[in-house]
Amino acid sequence: MTFLATDPLAASAGPAGAAMGTASTSQEARAGSQGQKATAAAASGPSPEQWDAAVALVEQAVAAGTTIGLLAHVNPDGDALGSALALGLALQSRGARVVVSFEAVPFGVPANLRFLPGQHMIVAPEQFPDDVPLVITFDTGSLDRLGVLAPVAATTPAVLVIDHHRSNTGFGTDLLLDVTAASTTEVVAALVDKLGVPLSEELATALYVGLVTDTGSFRYSATSPESHELAARLLRAGVRHAEVNLLVWDTRPLGYLPLLATALGRVKLWGDVVWTWVSVDDLEAAGVGLEEAESIIDVVRTAEQSQVAVVLKQDVDGSWRVSTRSRGKVDVGAACGLLGGGGHQLAAGFTSRDDAATTLEKFRAAVARTAPLTS
Ligand SMILES: [Mn+2]
Numbered sequence: 001m002t003f004l005a006t007d008p009l010a011a012s013a014g015p016a017g018a019a020m021g022t023a024s025t026s027q028e029a030r031a032g033s034q035g036q037k038a039t040a041a042a043a044s045g046p047s048p049e050q051w052d053a054a055v056a057l058v059e060q061a062v063a064a065g066t067t068i069g070l071l072a073h074v075n076p077d078g079d080a081l082g083s084a085l086a087l088g089l090a091l092q093s094r095g096a097r098v099v100v101s102f103e104a105v106p107f108g109v110p111a112n113l114r115f116l117p118g119q120h121m122i123v124a125p126e127q128f129p130d131d132v133p134l135v136i137t138f139d140t141g142s143l144d145r146l147g148v149l150a151p152v153a154a155t156t157p158a159v160l161v162i163d164h165h166r167s168n169t170g171f172g173t174d175l176l177l178d179v180t181a182a183s184t185t186e187v188v189a190a191l192v193d194k195l196g197v198p199l200s201e202e203l204a205t206a207l208y209v210g211l212v213t214d215t216g217s218f219r220y221s222a223t224s225p226e227s228h229e230l231a232a233r234l235l236r237a238g239v240r241h242a243e244v245n246l247l248v249w250d251t252r253p254l255g256y257l258p259l260l261a262t263a264l265g266r267v268k269l270w271g272d273v274v275w276t277w278v279s280v281d282d283l284e285a286a287g288v289g290l291e292e293a294e295s296i297i298d299v300v301r302t303a304e305q306s307q308v309a310v311v312l313k314q315d316v317d318g319s320w321r322v323s324t325r326s327r328g329k330v331d332v333g334a335a336c337g338l339l340g341g342g343g344h345q346l347a348a349g350f351t352s353r354d355d356a357a358t359t360l361e362k363f364r365a366a367v368a369r370t371a372p373l374t375s
Contacts, residue, residue, distance in 0.1 A: 045178035045187070054160055054176050055194050061134040061158075062096045069132040069156070070121075072102040073140040074147040075291070078113060078213030078248060080139035083162065083184040085118035086206035087136065090197040092121070101128045103147030110291045115247050116209060117202035125149050134158045137172065139184040139210075141165035141342060162187050164214075167333065167342045182222035185210030189230055201238035208234045208244060217245065221346065252292065259286035263296045263311070267303070273364060274306035277356055279314045290315060294323070301325040308332060310363060312356050320352045320359055331373050335366040345373060 046054070061068050070088050072080035080102070088098045100121040107124045109116070125148050135156040141163060143150045153159050159172035164181040178187050185207045192203065199207075211231060215223040218231070235241060259282060267276045278293050286292075293313045301309035309325045324332040326346045333348040339362060341350025352359040 045180060046176045050174070050176060051194065054162075054174050054191065057134065057158055057160055057174055058091070058136075058191075058195065062091065062094050064133075065095075065097065066133050067097040067099060067129055069128065069135040069152065070098060070100045071135060071137045071140070071146055071149050071153060072100070073138075073145040074103040076102045076104070076110070076113075077139075079183045079185060079210035081109065081113055081116060082206045082208075082210030082213070083138035083188045084136075085116055085121065086185060086203050086210070087138070087162075087188050087191065088121045089118045089200070089203045089206060090192045090195060092118075093197055093200070093203075094195065099123050099128060099132075101125055101149060103149055111253070112248060112251060113209070115244075117205055128152060132156060134160070136160045136162060138162050138188070139164070141167045142169040143171045162191070165342070166344065167337065180222075180224070182220070182224060182227045183210045183214035185214075186226065186230055189233075199233065199237035204234040204237035204239045205244060208239045208241065209248060212245060212248060217249070222344075252295075253288055255286035255288040256292045259283065259288055259292060260296060260299065262286070263293070264299065267300060269303065269305055270360070271364070272305070272307040273310055273360070273367075274300055274303040274308070275310035275312070275360060276300055277312040277314070277320075280316055280318075283314075290321070297323045297325055301327070308367065310360065312352075312359060318353075320354075320356060321349065322352055322359060322363065323349045324363070326373070329372050330367055331370045332367070334370040335363060338366040338369060339363065 070084040072084045084100045088100050091098050098121050101123050160174040161172035162176045164184050166179045168177050262282050263276045263278050297311040308330050311323045312320045326332045331345045333343045333345045336348035336350040339350040
């Protein structure tokens, strides 16, 4: 670790000695995207009873005319927000009253998702009504991933959890969990079908965004024949895929480019871990928000000498949001789980209040404690 001592990172480290935080990054949710190589633990989707209960719950709320609250995880990605907005549009077409919310500081939809249809349903957490009888959560593996909205889901009488994370804790009163689904939107699409709602172009676009986000444009291992079949249906429903993909993948503020250059200029290989970092000062110099640092790891993880890629992103409070990716042999989901985070086997994250060097050491130690993946 000698190189760490000379790394500027060591000098600019955050508060030392504090324990790993429990909050996760939006990368973790994005993680949904990559993970889920089949293992012995692989389960199938929801049981017929779970589907029946979920459909009945939603139908009752629609019939009662009560407001239905739809919650995405903190700093929502395309899958979380696309899922919530897609079901919201479906429920509105059935005459339901719907509000969509999530935590983000400052509050707002990430820049590259602002084209998503259905944004009229979105309210800030402060505006979320406190007497909603039914809440539905999307792409959220545990209650704490709802951030400031966690108490809402903890106290609402009926909470339907729709997810595809293997690490889902089973919170809520009803569960639609399919760990074989590449994205939560695949589960939502099935629910939309069961509710008898036809796919409008808008609804299909919201579903498509989650599907392409979490499959990395159908590249990641969780991509299934069903993912492609759903994509075909969505395109037939009118999704303008070239336009959508240009906005999702290939549209960044100019400041992203110097930020990427800074991060890539610092890349180091430690054993089989390739890693880099961006500080609050870097973000400020580039004139972009933390969300723009999310995709840096997609470049870092290409290093063929590595098994694992790590990008540390400093939040304004000095903590590090840590994104990790595996090239297939290391279960980074398990390793991040040991550090209070989570995600999927090939893509996961955690939050650390240690300095960056200590954070990386702890991550490597956690990797050493996890069983290697076999394919
Ligand atoms: Mn997901």
